[in-house]
Amino acid sequence: MNAPRTRVQRRPVHGVLLLDKPLGFSSNQALQKAKWLLRAEKAGHTGTLDPLATGVLPLCFGAATKFSQLHLDADKTYVATVQLGVKTSTGDAEGEVIAERPVQLTPDDLARVAAQFTGAIRQVPPMHSALKKDGKALYEYAREGIDVERAPRDVSIHALALTALSPDTLRLVATVSKGTYIRTLGEDIGEALGCGAHLTSLRRTATGDFTETQCVTIEALEAMSEDERLARLLPAEALVAGHSRVTLGTEDAARFLSGLRRRGDWADATEVAVFGEEPAAFLGTAHVTANELIPGRLLNPIEIQQILLNAPANATLCETTP
Incomplete structure (x- = not known):
């Protein structure tokens, strides 16, 4: 008789986990294990490592998955x-x-x-x-x-x-x-x-800028409490640390999040990380051309609210195994 599957309550988790991928694991196996340990709804990685390779494997959860391509292209x-x-x-x-x-x-x-x-x-x-x-x-x-x-x-x-x-x-x-x-x-x-x-x-x-000294092993994650695991997550904006930074006021931030361009005294830039002023939150990426801030990949208001509250919402019950 087959043992019953472990039932975990999935939840929105947002951020970047720097995992030290173990020998013998495929990148997807490592991702699924970390996803299970965090009870995350959505996850992806930033490029594969062979099963015979170990080391730095950034894993993206929730809103951070929107920016994973940036580290596919990293040195x-x-x-x-x-x-x-x-x-x-x-x-x-x-x-x-x-x-x-x-x-x-x-x-x-x-x-x-x-x-x-x-x-x-x-x-x-x-x-x-x-x-x-x-x-x-x-x-x-x-x-x-x-x-x-x-x-x-x-x-x-x-x-x-x-x-x-x-x-x-x-x-x-x-x-x-x-x-x-x-x-x-x-x-x-x-x-x-x-x-x-x-x-x-x-x-x-x-x-990119992520090194092995920042990483955590699967064994260490398994030994942690849920709060300790969540504390290992870097914010989604860690993926855009090298971008120019623009901060918008409340009205401009709301319009930007709806996909509208904003005008301002900004120099042309191909890679821009955009933040809201009040509340202070990462909104997404953009580029600037001729003083126009043009939206790229954006978080949605629900993701921003979940990140600010740092509390899972609308968790769904599903079946899975580690």
Whole structure:
């Protein structure tokens, strides 16, 4: 006989949880676990991490999901361990060994390769990725033994440090643009060194301004009370910390929230975070052109009220399991 499902009372939860994604969890599994622990109605993440990767995974709840795209586009920093001399079918330790070559590594080799892969480069996306071809993820083709032609993509490696941990192992630290595959970077570095390589570990240490020191683990969340879990949430406006800031009076704020442009003495800006003056609340994003504040993604009045009251309302009873 099946055990009864745990019934939880869902509620509106708004904010950003910086999770330290554990090894072996998919990004969606981590999201669903955190959503269950917070009893949140609505949640999303800001870009996936492979199950074999750990580290910074910002999770968005409620109103914050409207701004998650901003961190999909953010630069990210990774730390990886690269095994030289061994190529695998997936570019990481999960794949089958497909080639082995001797390793002869010198400090000059590391300096040359680090310089070669710093700046604007082109990458061919790996078959074991979530990119889609004809509506089907590349990893699904890979599981069927089908190799699909992939066009190279332009990415930027803003900073790259390579350190020899042993004669055949490297520590790789890279800050990269969106769309960069660290597995592919590790493989390409191995080819440039003439020996091949694959990743044996991968950790994201930063995405945008968010760093691993701000993160909480799933185990720590599980040990917290509900109030402690809610206290770990950053406000939705944490996702727009780098935007210019505009504050509107009560009348202008109400009109702005209804989608109307406002005029004022503002300089042109492509990224603006808009706040109300009374009550002091985050209203959404906009851009300014020719002294006009043009609405972008907006919170609705109910979301703003819930955030200001910091109390769930209209909770619904549903069935779920962690």
